[in-house]
Amino acid sequence: MEGKKKYALVTGGSRGIGKAVCIALAKDLGYPILVNYRSDSESAEETKDIIVANGGEAEVLQFDVSNQIETNLQLITWREQHPTGVIEVIVNNAGITRDGLFMWMEKDDWKKVIDTSLNGFYNVTKPLIQDLLRHRYGRIINIASISGVKGTSGQANYSAAKAGLIGATKALAQEVARRNITVNAVAPGFIQTDMTSGLDESELKKLIPLNRFGTVEEVADLVCFLASKKASYITGEVININGGVYS
Template sequence: MSSVFKNNTVYANISIGGSMRTVLITGASKGIGRQTTEDFLAAGYNVIANFHTTKMDKSEYPSFQEHIEVIKADVSDYGQVEEMFKKGKERFGNIDVVINNAAVNYAGLLSQMEEKDWDRIINVNLKGIFNVCKCAIPSMVNRKAGHIINISSMWGITGASCEVAYSVSKAGVIGFTKALAKELAPSNIYVNCVAPGIIQTDMNKAYTQQELEEMIPLGRIGKCRDVSEMLLFLADEKTSFITGQVFSVNGGTVI
């Protein structure tokens, strides 16, 4: 458990209307999603934490039992996403912030990639965001309030050799974000994107620490908290003039 829980300090995150705000985080069981879950709980949010293949349980957060709901769902399956939103709303009411973090990867030559692997990456990384946003938007439009934050990647900006499908899916996330931001701006809904660089997660376990650090001008691998702190910033109601933007958290790897 990260140090954010050690002193059991909770910073109240209260909406303008006076109620505690609720965030839904997909892919919350590990890496950036797990850190984001911990940090939003510590910041005083109710958290709906989604997982699929890597199991998680609310008992892992003993100090926050009243403020977390853990729901298993495959984001590429619209029916499961719909059910996740239903359960989340039954527990906490309106969902104020959505963070689309769930993603899968494939490393290898495109010529050797099977169609099922391509479909899986596009379905989770891109269709999954469509499914989640489609379920989130009606309530946000009715309330004329909401934040949607999509996780892309620096490879969605530059492309990565031997990661064509992943790069395509993450480039799609950027295009999706910009178009949806224009569509939802009249309803006072903010849609932004975070594009992490090399972060200490399972996705980079094929490389040594030295290999990774040599790619980064700041000379260190990014931490999951470097990303979660940007997400906390973008979810804040004070960021009321920021929408349709892509925020790179990459230590200067892509400038």
């Protein structure tokens, strides 16, 4: 694997946290970026254009992380088209919410959230892990949530998916550490994105010691650090980034 061109893949890189992570990984660490998205091709192209305008390299890669067949096919095709490339950084960021009290929660809302955040981690990471093991270096960063750490009322599905992702992070970290691959989770609190745009920030910020929602750039800086050589001895960790909120 010596001499291979090294790439970073960010799922859900078209908007929000994922977009900021794509831009930061290209700018700060110089990775060519694979910008994954599900449906919003315009935003994905915009992420790519920003990276290129900053002097970086990027390509967009459309697949739905919750669809194992589609994800597998796209990643295997990418590999065949890039025989001299290796995806050495994987940021499992794609996630959705379908909030509601458990009592009223439909099976579909439970399933879609688990399929995206938790099964998406499996669907994306599984086809890439063997290459990483052979490469003897890698960074896997899973975007979890404060909900997966403490549980959030009205988000039993999302809390379960993110808690599951944290468990998988800790287990996989132990399995691959000998090959110099680190696996960590980042657990954001309230971050200003489309996902939280319906929330009343002026009310909710009273619950946050730092008295504001976080920015996508703040999360991206943390992900960049974990993706860098500077974080070589950190693995199996869950790093909270929430402005001081603890239950």
